[in-house]
Amino acid sequence: MTHEIIKIEGMTKVYDTGEIQVAALNSIDLTIHKGEFISIMGASGSGKSTLMNILGCLDRPTSGHYYLEGVDVMEKSDNELSAVRNKKIGFVFQSFNLISRTSALKNVELPMIYGKIGAEERKERALELLKNVGLADRSHHMPNELSGGQKQRVAIARALANKPQIILADEPTGNLDSQSSVEIMEIFTQLNRKEGNTVIIVTHERDIAEFTDRIITFKDGNIIRDEYTREVGQC
Amino acid sequence: MLVFENIMLALTAIKSNKMRSFLTMLGIIIGISSVIAITSIGDSAKGVVGKEFESFGMNNMYLYPNWELTQDGVEESDLITPEDIEALKARFPEDILYAVPNVSANSDTKVGRVEGKFSMTGVGADYGKFKKNLSILHGRMINKSDVAGGKDTIVIEKKAAMNLFNKENAVGETISVVINGEMKDLTVVGVYEVPSSLFDSMFMSQSYSAYVPYPILVVGDGSAWAVELYTNEKKDQAALGNEFVKYLSRIKDKAPNFYIFESAESQMTTINKVLGTLSLAIGAIAAISLVVGGIGIMNIMLVSVTERTREIGIRKSLGARTNDILMQFLIESMIISAIGGVIGTTLGVAIAAVGMSFAKIAVVIDPKVIVLAVGFSAIVGMFFGLYPARKAAKLDPIEALRYE
Ligand SMILES: Nc1ncnc2c1ncn2[C@@H]1O[C@H](COP(=O)(O)OP(=O)(O)O)[C@@H](O)[C@H]1O
Numbered sequence: 216m217t218h219e220i221i222k223i224e225g226m227t228k229v230y231d232t233g234e235i236q237v238a239a240l241n242s243i244d245l246t247i248h249k250g251e252f253i254s255i256m257g258a259s260g261s262g263k264s265t266l267m268n269i270l271g272c273l274d275r276p277t278s279g280h281y282y283l284e285g286v287d288v289m290e291k292s293d294n295e296l297s298a299v300r301n302k303k304i305g306f307v308f309q310s311f312n313l314i315s316r317t318s319a320l321k322n323v324e325l326p327m328i329y330g331k332i333g334a335e336e337r338k339e340r341a342l343e344l345l346k347n348v349g350l351a352d353r354s355h356h357m358p359n360e361l362s363g364g365q366k367q368r369v370a371i372a373r374a375l376a377n378k379p380q381i382i383l384a385d386e387p388t389g390n391l392d393s394q395s396s397v398e399i400m401e402i403f404t405q406l407n408r409k410e411g412n413t414v415i416i417v418t419h420e421r422d423i424a425e426f427t428d429r430i431i432t433f434k435d436g437n438i439i440r441d442e443y444t445r446e447v448g449q450c
Numbered sequence: 451m452l453v454f455e456n457i458m459l460a461l462t463a464i465k466s467n468k469m470r471s472f473l474t475m476l477g478i479i480i481g482i483s484s485v486i487a488i489t490s491i492g493d494s495a496k497g498v499v500g501k502e503f504e505s506f507g508m509n510n511m512y513l514y515p516n517w518e519l520t521q522d523g524v525e526e527s528d529l530i531t532p533e534d535i536e537a538l539k540a541r542f543p544e545d546i547l548y549a550v551p552n553v554s555a556n557s558d559t560k561v562g563r564v565e566g567k568f569s570m571t572g573v574g575a576d577y578g579k580f581k582k583n584l585s586i587l588h589g590r591m592i593n594k595s596d597v598a599g600g601k602d603t604i605v606i607e608k609k610a611a612m613n614l615f616n617k618e619n620a621v622g623e624t625i626s627v628v629i630n631g632e633m634k635d636l637t638v639v640g641v642y643e644v645p646s647s648l649f650d651s652m653f654m655s656q657s658y659s660a661y662v663p664y665p666i667l668v669v670g671d672g673s674a675w676a677v678e679l680y681t682n683e684k685k686d687q688a689a690l691g692n693e694f695v696k697y698l699s700r701i702k703d704k705a706p707n708f709y710i711f712e713s714a715e716s717q718m719t720t721i722n723k724v725l726g727t728l729s730l731a732i733g734a735i736a737a738i739s740l741v742v743g744g745i746g747i748m749n750i751m752l753v754s755v756t757e758r759t760r761e762i763g764i765r766k767s768l769g770a771r772t773n774d775i776l777m778q779f780l781i782e783s784m785i786i787s788a789i790g791g792v793i794g795t796t797l798g799v800a801i802a803a804v805g806m807s808f809a810k811i812a813v814v815i816d817p818k819v820i821v822l823a824v825g826f827s828a829i830v831g832m833f834f835g836l837y838p839a840r841k842a843a844k845l846d847p848i849e850a851l852r853y854e
């Protein structure tokens with residue numbers, strides 16, 4: 216039996232837009248074990264991003280429980296949530312979300328700055344992370360000087376800066392061509408297989424989902440399917 | 451805290467928006483430079499006043515009745531008689547070095563076809579010794595025998611000699627003047643010069659200054675409304691003045707404060723006080739422009755927070771805490787304001803220097819003022835940056851990330 220790193224019980228998220236209330240998540244239950252490689256699929260608007268944002272402690276659910284490593288996230292203060300985002304979770308966005316006019320290196324250093332890591336160690340680690348994603352020679356480039364695939368690799372390097380256990384990626388290949396998409400997915404696979412990271416990826420492309428071990432399918436705020444594509448192997 | 455990182459961040463943000471940053475600073479620059487310029491000009495003027503007073507002797511003093519206490523003008527008995535002066539000198543032999551009734555007269559004169567007007571001051575024998583900035587160019591100053599004999603002599607200023615006699619050395623020439631309704635021919639015994647002073651331009655006078663032995667100006671028994679003294683300069687002038695008027699009031703059988711004194715020192719204090727108040731008042735007005743500058747900073751910081759909403763969301767998603775964001779924006783507004791303060795200080799000093807060089811006055815810049823100005827502008831930046839920074843810090847991470 217592996218460690219339950221994420222456990223969600225009866226989670227509901229209702230967006231109140233004034234006239235209408237949208238239930239983006241409808242009393243979801245979900246358990247994720249440490250070291251899993253998961254993809255979340257479903258039509259646009261089915262609640263995938265809503266779930267990811269809550270998992271990433273960027274948003275709070277309307278009701279229900281979210282236990283991260285056994286601790287109820289709802290109980291945490293804003294500063295504690297900041298620390299969780301900083302240390303425990305690496306978030307990768309579809310739109311990269313690099314800070315403009317800030318070099319790749321500085322972007323990767325950011326989580327370490329907020330994690331109070333010394334300047335020297337920070338730079339050293341950022342360079343190594345960039346090297347690991349194949350961008351050693353691009354460290355001083357600005358985001359607007361990088362291709363989509365390169366931007367996403369910088370974003371992944373940044374997500375890994377403080378060695379988080381959990382990697383959350385919301386449609387990381389959504390803005391990329393198929394070649395870059397495969398490269399990005401290979402990085403995630405490596406992280407999961409070699410580093411033992413728990414990786415959760417949102418995608419609506421079947422062949423991207425195929426990289427993962429478990430596919431969870433959403434529809435209208437509900438999980439309609441949760442299947443293992445292959446044996447959950449090593450760990 | 452991430453102070454160093456935030457400073458670097460702020461500098462990058464300022465650099466990447468040079469024109470906007472400069473315009474934002476402009477309010478602070480104008481405010482600080484005017485405060486600095488005005489206070490430096492004030493301080494410089496004070497320095498000049500001090501030198502000016504020193505040049506004609508800080509131990510100069512006048513005693514006279516307090517006009518406010520004399521009900522219907524000065525009465526005969528209020529005037530200071532030669533006996534009173536002798537009594538004062540006898541009572542304070544150590545402290546009164548020179549005492550002469552304060553008498554003066556104005557008269558038109560004509561030398562050949564050149565007309566002129568003299569403003570004559572009656573002086574005693576040693577006047578030249580006490581009036582420190584007076585230098586005799588030709589001849590001599592009024593001396594003992596001129597005073598003792600009430601001789602018809604006059605010492606004129608260089609300008610008068612040049613204009614009336616067309617030469618600097620006018621010793622031996624004669625000047626006809628009217629004194630107390632009587633025509634008198636005065637022999638020029640000396641020509642003097644005083645270095646040009648700040649007051650020349652302030653009290654532009656059409657007449658020439660001159661010194662004559664005081665006895666030729668006095669009327670009647672020699673009483674005058676005031677007495678001019680030179681005192682022991684090693685003593686506290688205010689204390690001496692108080693003793694003198696107390697004694698004078700007593701021997702004249704008047705109320706203790708009937709006579710009052712005015713010393714060069716007390717005049718200087720008064721002028722300095724006026725200058726100080728003046729520059730404080732103008733400085734306060736200039737300080738208002740600092741507030742306006744602060745509002746400009748607040749405005750731009752609010753724009754900047756809105757523009758950078760997404761960046762704030764990204765930072766929060768990466769683990770920035772509320773305080774980290776607060777500090778980032780606060781430090782940015784403080785740095786903008788402090789840079790404005792430094793530029794403003796430089797500009798203010800330059801304005802003061804240029805202004806003073808026109809007035810041929812050495813600039814006095816109080817380092818305290820500079821420290822205060824830069825510090826104050828940083829505080830302005832902090833104060834007006836607080837609201838935008840709090841607005842940024844309180845943004846919800848997911849809403850900030852969604853911001854388009
Ligand atoms: N900020 C929001 N305000 C109101 N409704 C929202 C907001 N974000 C998402 N929704 C709604 O919630 C539902 C789920 O959205 P989302 O989780 O983004 O879907 P997905 O990522 O699967 O496309 C959608 O119907 C969407 O319109």
Ligand SMILES: [Mg+2]
Pocket residue numbers: 263264265385
């Ligand atoms: Mg989505």
